[in-house]
Amino acid sequence: GAVVSQHPSWVICKSGTSVKIECRSLDFQATTMFWYRQFPKQSLMLMATSNEGSKATYEQGVEKDKFLINHASLTLSTLTVTSAHPEDSSFYICSAEKTVSSYNEQFFGPGTRLTVL
Amino acid sequence: LAKTTQPISMDSYEGQEVNITCSHNNIATNDYITWYQQFPSQGPRFIIQGYKTKVTNEVASLFIPADRKSSTLSLPRVSLSDTAVYYCLVLPRDDKIIFGKGTRLHILP
Numbered sequence: 001g002a003v004v005s006q007h008p009s010w011v012i013c014k015s016g017t018s019v020k021i022e023c024r025s026l027d028f029q030a031t032t033m034f035w036y037r038q039f040p041k042q043s044l045m046l047m048a049t050s051n052e053g054s055k056a057t058y059e060q061g062v063e064k065d066k067f068l069i070n071h072a073s074l075t076l077s078t079l080t081v082t083s084a085h086p087e088d089s090s091f092y093i094c095s096a097e098k099t100v101s102s103y104n105e106q107f108f109g110p111g112t113r114l115t116v117l
Numbered sequence: 118l119a120k121t122t123q124p125i126s127m128d129s130y131e132g133q134e135v136n137i138t139c140s141h142n143n144i145a146t147n148d149y150i151t152w153y154q155q156f157p158s159q160g161p162r163f164i165i166q167g168y169k170t171k172v173t174n175e176v177a178s179l180f181i182p183a184d185r186k187s188s189t190l191s192l193p194r195v196s197l198s199d200t201a202v203y204y205c206l207v208l209p210r211d212d213k214i215i216f217g218k219g220t221r222l223h224i225l226p
Binding site: 049 | 213216
């Protein structure tokens with residue numbers, strides 16, 4: 001199998017606080033994970049590529065100091081939204097890469113709904 | 118990254134066959150065509166992938182003409198639970214996934 005989980009599934013926080021979201025590959029090891037953000041009625045937007053044991057690679061326009069990514073093990077990547085503001089309210093989705101039949105396939109987590117008050 | 122164009126939305130009725138066409142005129146030789154499905158407040162789910170001709174699995178069929186400049190996702194006998202957004206992606210295997218706007222499919226009773 002290839003199951004990816006996220007925790008929490010939803011979170012509400014006050015403006016100015018930091019929130020950590022976890023992404024786990026449950027039955028496989030993932031050197032590479034990805035983080036996406038999705039606003040209502042819009043498509044997923046790739047934020048960054050998370051690499052185990054090295055720094056994340058951020059897409060253009062994504063603030064690396066605002067969205068801290070840590071990929072400390074082969075089954076866990078975390079996204080910390082620092083000093084969250086209402087405009088950071090969104091659906092955050094991660095995916096983990098697994099080698100399947102000699103190529104890499106991405107498996108997506110169920111998402112985390114963040115609401116910043 | 119090959120640009121894709123697909124309808125913004127489609128309506129259909131339960132029991133019908135639904136075909137969603139995606140245009141990708143500048144598809145590259147090493148690009149594969151992949152379709153994902155996303156229900157509200159859930160992560161995307163892989164549906165089907167193909168390179169040329171026809172691919173079929175238990176969920177859908179994917180038709181790709183010889184020039185590969187378009188592809189059609191076919192969902193047989195849809196039900197209300199097939200209401201979702203369907204994304205057509207054209208990229209090499211192993212590439213990070215960049216999503217387009219997708220097609221919002223609404224199945225009516």
